[in-house]
Amino acid sequence: MTEKQRLYKQSLMKHLYFKRELSCADLSSYTDKSLPYTAKALAELMEEGVVVESGHAHSTGGRRPQMYSLKPDIMFVVTVAMDQFITHVGILDMHNQYVGEVEKLELDLSDQNDSLNQLAQFLDGFITRSGIPKEKIAGIGIGMPGFVDATKGINYTFLQAGNDSIVSHIEKVTGLPVQIDNDSSLIALAELRLGAAREKKNAMVVNIGWGIGLGLVLNGSLFRGTNGFAGEFSHIPLFTNDKICNCGKMGCLETETSLLVIAEKAISGLNAGRASSMKNLSHNKVEDTFRVIMDAANKGDKYAVELISQAAYNIGRGVAILIHVLNPEQIVLSGRGALAGKIWLAPIQQALNEHCIPRIAENIEIMVSQLGYEAERLGAAALVMEHFDNIRPQRRSHKLLTA
Amino acid sequence: MTEKQRLYKQSLMKHLYFKRELSCADLSSYTDKSLPYTAKALAELMEEGVVVESGHAHSTGGRRPQMYSLKPDIMFVVTVAMDQFITHVGILDMHNQYVGEVEKLELDLSDQNDSLNQLAQFLDGFITRSGIPKEKIAGIGIGMPGFVDATKGINYTFLQAGNDSIVSHIEKVTGLPVQIDNDSSLIALAELRLGAAREKKNAMVVNIGWGIGLGLVLNGSLFRGTNGFAGEFSHIPLFTNDKICNCGKMGCLETETSLLVIAEKAISGLNAGRASSMKNLSHNKVEDTFRVIMDAANKGDKYAVELISQAAYNIGRGVAILIHVLNPEQIVLSGRGALAGKIWLAPIQQALNEHCIPRIAENIEIMVSQLGYEAERLGAAALVMEHFDNIRPQRRSHKLLTA
DNA sequence: GGAGTGTTTATAAAATATTTTAAAACTTCT
DNA sequence: AGAAGTTTTAAAATATTTTATAAACACTCC
Structure with missing residues (x-):
């Protein structure tokens, strides 16, 4: 399988994550590729156990389309929603259902000391406690208040990381890809992909x-x-x-x-x-x-x-x-x-x-x-999946697509 | 030549119009297609007389790239810049040089009477006077003040056209593709493609x-x-x-x-x-x-x-x-x-x-x-060329690419 | 001031990706 | 039951990229 095909399949997975359930024709039009081509990729994803059939949709005047969705436990996303004093951490599956409990960490963002490292260690422990192997975690999405430069992975208001960026520090500790963004942007992302927008x-x-x-x-x-x-x-x-x-x-x-x-x-x-x-x-x-x-x-x-x-x-x-x-x-x-x-x-x-x-x-x-309080958490997960089809391959475990 | 290839060549032409002069490698990276593929398309465009070689650029550490540019008289654009009282009309070639004089039309936009038809007739006459065959005109770009809905081709503030849209009325009279937009947007477009931005x-x-x-x-x-x-x-x-x-x-x-x-x-x-x-x-x-x-x-x-x-x-x-x-x-x-x-x-x-x-x-x-006063006029031309690679084919004369 | 090294562009052939075409399989509507 | 619309699949045709090689140039080192 070449890089390009792998990327295409990841793009299909991304669409299936956000829309929950789609037909081959839907995927074809979302991705602007021909029907036979996406059918082939979809067949491979089913072979790999990533995608499963999920019944037929209503007919719109012709043959009823076969619907497909992601197998919920094929992959997981860690979502981190921070506010000034409390950080909520959870793990979501590919149907946006929590796996295990959401945990709280009391972390004062304005405290300049060691908060970043505390967070990183907590996340690593949390993942270990969850029992989910790291190869099955697509990434960690973090939402926080403040002036966040998402491309650099820096928050100019909170969690100064010295020379290092927040993203790279947590990536080093956990060994997983990390994305951060401002809380309001993540709420908007959640509304865009999963909510009112x-x-x-x-x-x-x-x-x-x-x-x-x-x-x-x-x-x-x-x-x-x-x-x-x-x-x-x-x-x-x-x-x-x-x-x-x-x-x-x-x-x-x-x-x-x-x-x-x-x-x-x-x-x-x-x-x-x-x-x-x-x-x-x-x-x-x-x-x-x-x-x-x-x-x-x-x-x-x-x-x-x-x-x-x-x-x-x-x-x-x-x-x-x-x-x-x-x-x-x-x-x-x-x-x-x-x-x-x-x-x-x-x-x-x-x-x-x-x-x-x-x-x-x-x-x-x-x-x-x-979406209420869920908005930021869903947004953090969405942030990880948003990047799923163009993430640098070396940042993702190879097993995700061959398991 | 298939539709898709024709579109690709038009996209190359568009880039050459905006950048004036580009190498094959430049075009390849702008269009996200491989070098050999764009080389082939470029060769065809040269064969057709649309593109000409324009010397070599400086080396950036390797072989000096062959530069290409559009033959200036392969095609023309009519630019129309309106303000509340006066309308300026001109024709630009593919190097953004005026062909003939810019003409003024006194047209009171707030006059609800017959302004639209007056404009359409004037444009048709202007094009005829220029001596340029309509097959060589890529389109008419119009900038005007007011609340312009560019997709519908309507101006809610001025030039009410009854049931018809401004765009379709002028298209009917002149037989050429027409694009309109708000003056400020066109100025921004000019700055983006040809100016400070x-x-x-x-x-x-x-x-x-x-x-x-x-x-x-x-x-x-x-x-x-x-x-x-x-x-x-x-x-x-x-x-x-x-x-x-x-x-x-x-x-x-x-x-x-x-x-x-x-x-x-x-x-x-x-x-x-x-x-x-x-x-x-x-x-x-x-x-x-x-x-x-x-x-x-x-x-x-x-x-x-x-x-x-x-x-x-x-x-x-x-x-x-x-x-x-x-x-x-x-x-x-x-x-x-x-x-x-x-x-x-x-x-x-x-x-x-x-x-x-x-x-x-x-x-x-x-x-x-x-850009000064030229901004809106250049923007109106840019508007036409901006759409050049996705214009509906039936709206363009077939001769443009085979002349 | 030439030889060697590394970079960039150019082109042809081979390999692959992707779409088009066509036919079959369903469904709904009349 | 038949017409028309929609999805699915397979085969053929085309589009596009990859690979390999050559050519042109800049830079450094002697």
């Missing part, structure tokens, strides 16, 4: 969290810009307020819209005597504080709704800019904030009505993500 | 004119969004002023930055007694008024410089947003405004310093276009 060509995925992240789907694929920094939505200069952002500048979108800002406004508002059902908010436990605010808003607490609406409206102003510049067909709200769902939707829509030229906004679909 | 993967081309246009180069090609509306920079909601924009909304970038606004500010400032060397500004002749302001600024008139600087700074704020969202490697200033050159540069840079996260802005190259 499937089949969309241009979509904006807004990640409402401690900052306001953005993942861009342009021309049907994830867009990362020149250095992988694209989507720094949180720090666009949109206000003429005097609030200093933690990026050092003033007037960033984040200074009026992030969950942190909402929490702080709530606390100072209550202290100033605003009437509300909310109680016991604390600066220290932002996570809890925010949950309380969300719950109150869901129950109709007027002040809580007002706080969220203000933030949402301002996010909407930012989204209006995106719409004018990029003319997307869909906006997906995602992240912690979006879990509260539709409270965000109306004020954002309101802002779009006020700030968008009607013709450019009229057909845009605005929705809340269904 | 050659070899760049991500660039923003800002078109400073009666509005502030934007052309986006993303992943090495022109980005148009879902409906071809991408780049509506002029109407992003960036200010909380009360000025009503001609789009009907308030706070658009255009309300503080367009050349029209600068002219109006200048007039009212002078009426209010501001000291300046500028004289005789008039609301009616904005074109002249703006020229006077530019000249004054170039000569150091303090008020003129101040007016332009304010506008430029605000454009810079908008560009800062683009930089955060799209992480480009280059910003090109273009259009009428940029003809005044470097007066704009400093305030824009100033705004970026204030509003951009340093790491994301530090390597961005900001420059003034060298």
Whole structure:
């Protein structure tokens, strides 16, 4: 088998991973190769035990197509979803089902000490504990907040690795191929391949969290810009307020819209005597504080709704800019904030009505993500599979395709 | 010769058009085909008289490559650059040299009457007068302001064509393939293929004119969004002023930055007694008024410089947003405004310093276009050639490749 | 200032990849 | 039951790359 054919088969596997189940004709048109040619490759993959038949699909007026899917245990992906304090690690099979438990690692990203090595060691141990042989692991996908240069494998904000890159350090420790990217981009990737943005060509995925992240789907694929920094939505200069952002500048979108800002406004508002059902908010436990605010808003607490609406409206102003510049067909709200769902939707829509030229906004679909907390984890796995058909061969165990 | 080979040769021609002169090895790597294969196609193109040898290039350490270029008169492109009042029409050969004179047509775009048909008839007459047989014309490229849907061939702002599209109407009258796009996008295309953004993967081309246009180069090609509306920079909601924009909304970038606004500010400032060397500004002749302001600024008139600087700074704020969202490697200033050159540069840079996260802005190259008024015309020609390797065959005369 | 070494381009022949064509096998619709 | 549409398979034809070899040139070393 030549390199080229191997690559083609990997590309088929990639499509089968993302779409779960496809006919030979589907694969042929996705890969732009002729039917007989993909049929041949598919037959080989079945011979190798990688692909299995999975029944027949409905007829569309002719012979019913034989469907194919990946054998779920032919390969696995390690997914790592980090936030500032906690890292979730899991293993997914080729049907995106968890194998074993998702484990938590308490890792303070802003702690400059030894976090990277801690992570690497933990991952190596986790893989060993799982009992899955490394030859069957396609790679490790990592999502983290911060300024991530995905091509260099570096995070300029967290986990400094000295001279080494994050990617190469973990690759050395685990012996497996590693991919990293910014959390918002991975959420967008998950939506693109497995979620609301499937089949969309241009979509904006807004990640409402401690900052306001953005993942861009342009021309049907994830867009990362020149250095992988694209989507720094949180720090666009949109206000003429005097609030200093933690990026050092003033007037960033984040200074009026992030969950942190909402929490702080709530606390100072209550202290100033605003009437509300909310109680016991604390600066220290932002996570809890925010949950309380969300719950109150869901129950109709007027002040809580007002706080969220203000933030949402301002996010909407930012989204209006995106719409004018990029003319997307869909906006997906995602992240912690979006879990509260539709409270965000109306004020954002309101802002779009006020700030968008009607013709450019009229057909845009605005929705809340269904993937929830799974988004980043699925995105991390998707990141590995996204590269599966053009990964450097020496980085992949040879046994994967001959097992 | 099969369809596929014909397409491949057309793709070679396209590359030769844009790069002017290439070696066989260059073409092979641009098109991702093997050297012997492109050598064979190239030999055929030479046989057909389409391609000629054009000397040897310098050696890069080995045998000097034979260079090839298109025979300039093998084919021609009609370029049409429209603004609100005047339309410039010309014919370019395969070396981007004008054949005959550029002709002007006074055509008021906002006049709903019969402008489209007038244009179509004028173009047909122009082509006939040129003496070039239609079989040798690859197509007509048209750039115009407004909301252009390039795939549908419609302009929602100007030149309504009833049930018909602009493209199909002109195709019917002239019998030639027609492409249209928004003026700012064409300027960006010209910069990408023939100007400052050659070899760049991500660039923003800002078109400073009666509005502030934007052309986006993303992943090495022109980005148009879902409906071809991408780049509506002029109407992003960036200010909380009360000025009503001609789009009907308030706070658009255009309300503080367009050349029209600068002219109006200048007039009212002078009426209010501001000291300046500028004289005789008039609301009616904005074109002249703006020229006077530019000249004054170039000569150091303090008020003129101040007016332009304010506008430029605000454009810079908008560009800062683009930089955060799209992480480009280059910003090109273009259009009428940029003809005044470097007066704009400093305030824009100033705004970026204030509003951009340093790491994301530090390597961005900001420059003034060298193409000047030629940009849109070259872009219109480039638009035709951009589609040359995937145009529907029935839309092209058969003689082009067998002449 | 030539001989040797390494690099790049050019071309022909051989090998392989890929598509086209055609026919068979199903399914649905009428 | 027959017509029309769709998938599947096999054989033939074509497209494309690989391999091998030669030619042209730059650079270094003596």
